[in-house]
Amino acid sequence: MKSRDISRSIRITPRDRHFAFSDVQERDWLGGDTLKSLIFNALSMTFPAGERFFISSVKRFRPRISGEPLDSQVGAFMAQEAMHTREHVRYNQQMETQGCRAAMLQRETQERFEWAQHRYSDLEQLAATCALEHFTAILADELLCNPDLLKEARTEYRNIWLWHAIEEAEHKGVAFDVFQEVTNGRAYWVRVRTMTIVTVLFLAHMKRLFSVLLADAGRGGSAASWLRLNWLLWGNPGLFRKMMLKWAAYFRPGFHPWDRDNRARMRAAENALALELE
Ligand SMILES: [Fe+2]
Numbered sequence: 001m002k003s004r005d006i007s008r009s010i011r012i013t014p015r016d017r018h019f020a021f022s023d024v025q026e027r028d029w030l031g032g033d034t035l036k037s038l039i040f041n042a043l044s045m046t047f048p049a050g051e052r053f054f055i056s057s058v059k060r061f062r063p064r065i066s067g068e069p070l071d072s073q074v075g076a077f078m079a080q081e082a083m084h085t086r087e088h089v090r091y092n093q094q095m096e097t098q099g100c101r102a103a104m105l106q107r108e109t110q111e112r113f114e115w116a117q118h119r120y121s122d123l124e125q126l127a128a129t130c131a132l133e134h135f136t137a138i139l140a141d142e143l144l145c146n147p148d149l150l151k152e153a154r155t156e157y158r159n160i161w162l163w164h165a166i167e168e169a170e171h172k173g174v175a176f177d178v179f180q181e182v183t184n185g186r187a188y189w190v191r192v193r194t195m196t197i198v199t200v201l202f203l204a205h206m207k208r209l210f211s212v213l214l215a216d217a218g219r220g221g222s223a224a225s226w227l228r229l230n231w232l233l234w235g236n237p238g239l240f241r242k243m244m245l246k247w248a249a250y251f252r253p254g255f256h257p258w259d260r261d262n263r264a265r266m267r268a269a270e271n272a273l274a275l276e277l278e
Pocket residue numbers: 051080081084164168
């Protein structure tokens with residue numbers, strides 16, 4: 001089955017879940033490990049502003065979509081992202097109560113997206129959404145393929161990351177298909193130039209988030225903590241290192257997010273999550 005056909009056949013289902021973060025007292029919810037938890041917490045800080053940006057970027061182009069199934073998929077995509085925002089706001093509030101400057105970091109992230117909205121055209125913002133959706137899709141794929149990454153997590157946190165990963169995998173083709181449709185597949189240069197800019201800005205912003213969260217954990221000036229953090233990301237287990245090849249695939253002219261068909265992984269994760277939530 002061609003990637004485009006898989007994308008058209010995917011039924012996107014918003015799953016309205018609430019997670020009881022306040023039941024978990026530890027800030028270091030991933031095996032009691034400050035740095036491992038902090039990597040996921042930093043990502044969580046970016047979601048509320050990021051996902052609002054994705055929704056508004058795609059929504060602007062909805063009237064130009066020719067019809068089904070993409071129009072319904074766009075509706076379901078927006079519903080999923082709105083629920084992810086809601087739950088990550090709650091997640092981040094819990095982090096705030098545990099001594100992280102989450103409100104400040106969310107505000108800073110919001111300001112960056114507002115800057116992008118003033119600086120770039122509607123099409124470039126849609127391209128930025130495609131680029132960031134590729135980031136979330138390949139991160140989700142890592143979580144779906146390596147459940148061990150979250151093995152030691154407290155249940156509520158494992159559940160939100162699994163839930164989010166399933167839905168990110170499910171809707172990974174939506175923004176991309178909208179972009180291809182409104183540009184007739186002729187905006188390769190816009191797509192890859194935007195991905196390059198987005199990657200540089202994303203890594204710089206992650207560095208800022210890590211530095212604040214490390215300081216809040218009392219490890220701000222610790223070279224050993226920075227070294228270990230980088231080792232966790234680029235060495236072992238190497239979440240960012242493992243994402244690099246999948247990231248590079250985006251630069252192929254004929255790329256489509258469903259070139260990587262991970263539907264079986266999605267279903268397995270969904271079964272695991274259903275058992276947890278029973
Ligand atoms: Fe999301």
